[in-house]
Structures are given as C-alpha cells and as structure tokens.
Amino acid sequence: MGEINKGEIQIDNGNLFSSGKIFEIREEPVMECALDLLYRLANSGMITLTAKGDAIPTAVAVANVLTENMMRGKSKIVDIIVDSESGAGKYGMTLISTIRITISKTS
Numbered sequence: 414m415g416e417i418n419k420g421e422i423q424i425d426n427g428n429l430f431s432s433g434k435i436f437e438i439r440e441e442p443v444m445e446c447a448l449d450l451l452y453r454l455a456n457s458g459m460i461t462l463t464a465k466g467d468a469i470p471t472a473v474a475v476a477n478v479l480t481e482n483m484m485r486g487k488s489k490i491v492d493i494i495v496d497s498e499s500g501a502g503k504y505g506m507t508l509i510s511t512i513r514i515t516i517s518k519t520s
Contacts, residue, residue, distance in 0.1 A: 438464040438472040446471070447478040454479060454488065454518055462514045465498075469512050476514045484518070491515040 464472035
C-alpha cells in the first residue's frame with residue numbers, strides 16, 4: 414500500500430486514494446470504483462483519475478462507465494494525458510506507462 418501524505422484521504426480498503434479531486438486507480442473491480450467516484454463527481458463537479466501500468470485499463474473502464482452509463486449527458490471527459498515515468502523493473506530501470514483522465518460534470 415502506498416504512503417498517504419498529509420491532507421489525503423484513504424478510501425475503499427486501501428485500493429483508492431484521494432488527494433483533493435485526484436484519485437489513483439489500482440487494479441480493482443470497475444463497478445465498485447465507479448460507484449465510489451460517482452458521488453465525488455456529483456459533489457465536486459470535476460475529478461481526475463490517475464493510473465499506472467496494469468491499472469490503466471481499469472481507469473479507462475471507470476471513466477467510460479461514469480460518462481457513458483451512470484452520468485450520460487451530464488458529464489464529459491475533459492482531458493486525457495498519457496505519459497510514462499521511470500521505475501524499477503525486473504531487469505533494472507524501466508518505463509512505466511501512466512494516464513490521467515479528467516472528468517467534468519456538465520449540468
């Protein structure tokens with residue numbers, strides 16, 4: 414489990430962390446995560462999902478469930494940033510893919 418800094422809130426049994434309106438998605442059930450974030454999106458108006466490596470498909474699925482199913486017509490994906498960062502791998506330093514998806518409530 415990652416370290417939580419001052420001002421952050423831990424939710425969902427250590428699988429989902431928040432720092433303001435930024436949520437780190439890990440490999441977990443898509444619908445559980447989407448339901449947790451639905452309330453936060455409705456209250457805050459905008460959230461950002463971040464994920465690394467194997468958790469990227471989960472983050473994309475959560476964003477799609479939120480915008481296309483749960484809040485159809487009332488939310489939209491504002492921005493998607495795909496990047497990579499250095500990390501320790503099996504054979505030394507390697508690049509780990511990252512994604513940031515910003516979702517906004519429209520009405």
